[in-house]
Amino acid sequence: MSRLHDMGGRFGDGLIPVPRDGKNEVTNFEPTFKYEWHAKAWAITLASGALGEWNLDISRHYRECLPPKDYVNFSYYEKWLAALTNLLIDKELISLSELKEYVSAAENGILKKFSDNDIKLDQRTWLAKDVQKTLGWGGPSVRDIDISPVFNTGDKVITQNYSPNKDISGGHTRLPKYAMGRVGVIYSYNNNHVFPDKNAHDLGENPLPLYTVEFKSSEIWGELAENENDSIFLDLWEPYLKPFPN
Numbered sequence: 001m002s003r004l005h006d007m008g009g010r011f012g013d014g015l016i017p018v019p020r021d022g023k024n025e026v027t028n029f030e031p032t033f034k035y036e037w038h039a040k041a042w043a044i045t046l047a048s049g050a051l052g053e054w055n056l057d058i059s060r061h062y063r064e065c066l067p068p069k070d071y072v073n074f075s076y077y078e079k080w081l082a083a084l085t086n087l088l089i090d091k092e093l094i095s096l097s098e099l100k101e102y103v104s105a106a107e108n109g110i111l112k113k114f115s116d117n118d119i120k121l122d123q124r125t126w127l128a129k130d131v132q133k134t135l136g137w138g139g140p141s142v143r144d145i146d147i148s149p150v151f152n153t154g155d156k157v158i159t160q161n162y163s164p165n166k167d168i169s170g171g172h173t174r175l176p177k178y179a180m181g182r183v184g185v186i187y188s189y190n191n192n193h194v195f196p197d198k199n200a201h202d203l204g205e206n207p208l209p210l211y212t213v214e215f216k217s218s219e220i221w222g223e224l225a226e227n228e229n230d231s232i233f234l235d236l237w238e239p240y241l242k243p244f245p246n
Contacts, residue, residue: 041077045084046135051124053091056139057200061172062087141194143207149238151211155186156244159213164240165197172200175240183244184215187233195237209238 019027033039049059062083066074074082088094105111126134151157161181165171174196192207199205213236218228 038077041081041084045080047126048084048088048093050126050134051093051122053093054087055199056141057172057194057196058202059083059087060196061200064172142191143194143205145192145207147192147207147209149189149209149211151186151189151209151238151241151243153186153188156183157186157213157241158183158244159236159240160242166239167198167203168201171197173197173240175236176234178220179215179234179236182215182219184213184219184234187212187214190235193237195239197237197239211236211238211241213241 021027033042045059049056054062063079064071065086066079066082070082071079085099089096089099102111159175159179159182163170163173163180164175165173188211190210190212193210195206195208213234215232215234216228217225217230217232220232
C-alpha cells in the first residue's frame with residue numbers, strides 16, 4: 001500500500017515502512033509522542049479548542065491552509081502549532097505583536113516568570129484535575145435528526161470525481177483526492193453526523209448520513225496495490241457518493 005500524503009489525500013511517496021517480525025506480524029513499539037514538545041503541542045491545541053472559538057473541522061481546515069512549502073516541510077506537530085497560531089491570532093485571542101514580543105523574549109532568555117497570583121485564568125480554562133474527565137466525554141459528531149439514508153448496505157457507488165464542497169471553492173472536505181472517482185460498496189450506514197464541508201467554514205453542522213464504504217485495493221491504487229484482494233474502508237458522507245450506473 002502506498003503511503004498517503006495527507007494534504008488533499010495525495011499519494012506517491014512509496015511504501016509505508018511497517019516493521020514486522022519473523023512471523024510477518026506487525027511490531028510497533030514507538031512511544032505515543034516521540035519528543036516531549038509533541039505532547040505539549042497536542043495538549044495546547046486541545047486546551048485552546050476548549051475555549052469554544054472554533055470547532056474540530058475548522059482546526060483541520062486551518063492546517064490544510066498552511067502555505068504549501070510549509071505544509072510539505074513541517075513535521076506533523078509543527079503543522080498543528082502553525083495552524084493553532086493562525087487560529088489564535090485570527091480569533092483575536094492573541095495579537096501578532098504579543099506573539100513576536102514573547103518569541104523575542106524567549107530567544108533572549110528574558111521571559112518574565114509569573115507566580116500563580118499573577119495569572120488570571122479565563123473561566124473556560126481547563127484545570128489539571130478536570131482534564132482526564134473532560135477528555136473522557138469525547139466530542140461525538142453523531143446527531144439525532146430525521147434524515148433517511150439514500151443508500152443501503154451492499155449498494156454499489158462511485159465517489160465524486162472532484163472536490164465536492166459546493167459552498168467554498170477549494171474548501172474543506174473529507175473526501176480524499178486518492179478516492180475521487182472510485183467505485184466501492186456501502187459496507188455500513190453510521191447514522192447522521194456533522195457535515196465537515198460546512199462546519200469547517202462556520203456554515204452550521206448540517207448533519208447528513210455517513211457511510212463506511214469498502215474499496216478494493218486495486219480500485220484505489222491500481223498497479224501499485226500489493227494485493228488486489230485487500231480492502232480499504234473509508235467513512236464518507238452522502239454528498240460524496242453517487243449510485244454506480246448499472
